[in-house]
Amino acid sequence: MNPETTELLARRERVLSPSYRLFYEQPIHAVRAQGCWIEDADGQRYLDAYNNVPVAGHCHPRILAAMAQQGGVLNTHTRYLTELPVLLAERLLATLPEPLGKVVLTNSGSEANDLAIRISRLMTGQRGVIVTDCAYHGTSDLLQGMSPVTGLPLGPDVYAIQMPLVPVGPEQFAALVSGAIERMEADGVMPAALIVDTIFGSDGVIADPAGFLAGGVQAIRKAGGLFIADEVQPGFGRTGAGMWGFTRHGVVPDMVTTGKPMGNGQPVAALIMRDTLATEFSKIQRYFNTFGGSSVSCAAALATLDVIDDEGLIDNAARMGKRLMAGLSPLIAASPLLTDLRGAGLFIGVQTVSGEIAAAIVNALRRGGVLIGAAGRGNAALKIRPPLAISESETGQLLEAFARAVNEVQRSNK
Template sequence: MTMVNAYDGNKISLEPADQALIARRQKVLGPAYRLFYDTPLHPVKGQGVWLWDSAGNRYLDAYNNVVSVGHCHPAVTQAIAAQAGTLNTHTRYLHDGPVDYAERLLATMPGALGHVMFTCTGSEANDLALRIARAHTGRQGVIVTRLAYHGVTEAVAELSPSLGAGVPRGARVRLMDAPDGGPDQGARMAANLAAAIAEMRKDGIEPAAFICDTVFSSDGLFPDPAGFLGPAVNLIRAEGGIFIADEVQPGFARTGDAFWGFQRHGVVPDMVTMGKPMGNGFPVSGVAMRPELVAEFGSNARYFNTFGGNPVACAAGMAVLDVIENEGLQENSRRVGAWLKAGLQELNIGPVRGAGLFVAVDCLTNGAPDAALARHIVNHMRNNGVLISATGPGANVLKIRPPLVMQEAEAQILIDAVAAARRAA
């Protein structure tokens, strides 16, 4: 791999202009914002799986699922520009765009999911799903995994323990252990869910919903064995609640062997929430659901979202679906993801998990989680032109999630970068 930055084995220096930009950013945006990497990155251009920074250095982006079909894909940018140059309004006027897109999107899902409601962000989608779930069941309780992330509104921040201890979590939310890839995973997931429901009921709270990211991204990425979610889904329904599949990260062909993460488990959710990848960077998200869930909610509560489902957003969404289909990106995700996973396994850093172009590597030292090693690898790679991140309860899991257009030659650059970082540790 060609080094693109001057690297001294520890960190690189920021340009004075970037140092000044960080100071300005901190002054006006405040302390809650975070930047990736020990030395923050200042990208100014993107194309496909590549980014260029303000100094002209090129980086392989192996982390970004926001631009799921690649940075600045011409089909998506042209669709956005064409519709923005014609009309952009909201869903209280008639327009073909939201209807066409809703029909196309629902056609990728099981027939039981007959309605879709549009929002702008994954947080909004999960917030709306939560409102509908509580209205339909007449209950308040929600169960999530211990390091889940479902958004940043007040309601769903309660469901996002990965945001940190500073985010309050009320009595109506209970945490359960995430999967760990071990044997009898389905039975253990159901048992963990049952324990969370029992704990909730001690406080007189009934379960309205169990919501999870169907590959458990924030918990460390646990997509296998396929099918293990089934017993937990059956249990929440038997207990009077509903199952919400958060597909913001695993959806839209990411896992390769299925268009949606929940399809790998052979389950049909009661609701499906979607976000980032839908518009390849343009703000569009949504909730698909069984029609009976929203019947009473829709008659009693007016739903309106000024920008959710606007014609430009729907044009972006349609273009993304076109690209996935026309470029065979689900199959590409399956094929290149399997190749990438096999190459990372040969490095013997630690266990490798993944589905399609979503791969995790545990960083272990003497069999124990090593967050310092993960941080070193992530920053060494950033300083040498490849971008990934880290996740998991021990912050020791390399999180690799490139745009779906990655090819084997680019995956090899990634593998080489991980190997070089490990050797330099």
């Protein structure tokens, strides 16, 4: 290891909480990034096929210029009347179906999900929340109990459904949700909400069949609960099929949350909800978030929306996603270590036979200059999730490196 890297690792261990973990057997000592590429302290470049925050590519000049311009003029909060949070809310709502009509701006998807759960409980007068068994919804005390993928126990009144990795239709998904409702009702708990990441990223990426979510949404509503679409991962064009993951399923959520990609790296997030929910909630509680909706964060989010439109990133996600799927498909058919290919747009899951194999492929790819991750039960699914701006030649490089890494792991596994 580079001596600078060794020294920085030691400094990090001294001052940062050990609750933080670094990726990879050999951590990446990142010193710069541009587009879909991250460069380390040794000058080695990595194709970033993992990070879903820099949706328009790392260090996008237009988004940076918008932030710098706004930073020099005004950066303040929502207790003064300013145009940018209003403009941002208008732009977000223009991408969303009625009756989704009111916006709250926060700093993180965690803050947005935390508030969504609170509102669902206040508005239904019920407590029960349904999540999937590998769900991740955020870092707050409330949400850690709704994020079983962390290994922590479910929170009070939280019930998990076992998400199958084989495709389920709307009826089967409805039956899963109804089963959770029955279990909670047997405990005397009534349902407040079903919250799911609409591409089930931490469950191992479960996109198909499009439409299966609808059954669960019907089931939760029939039982008096709300449907919260956690769009922190699939939102902002990731699936290549419009701005939001839920549209592939033909449903309209009661609340939508977004975060990670929203400011291409700037901390900005949002909760968008039905008008009536916002109105009723505001009768019993105020909500203010110091940095939520601050001018520079809004400028970053508006510029990100502009870049997604002007650079055709949703179309690109659809086209590059198809290329990747087409290129991965024969590799999966040919390898005994890989069992399934799932996903939509540029959110792709490759099922492997075990968490050990997935980790070996992730680390082999890292040595081969491509960054991906693992997710799902036992971390056995590979998670491929590049910036939406990835090019044809970069997808080609990714596929070549992937084939080499799988071969390498197959050979060493014999």
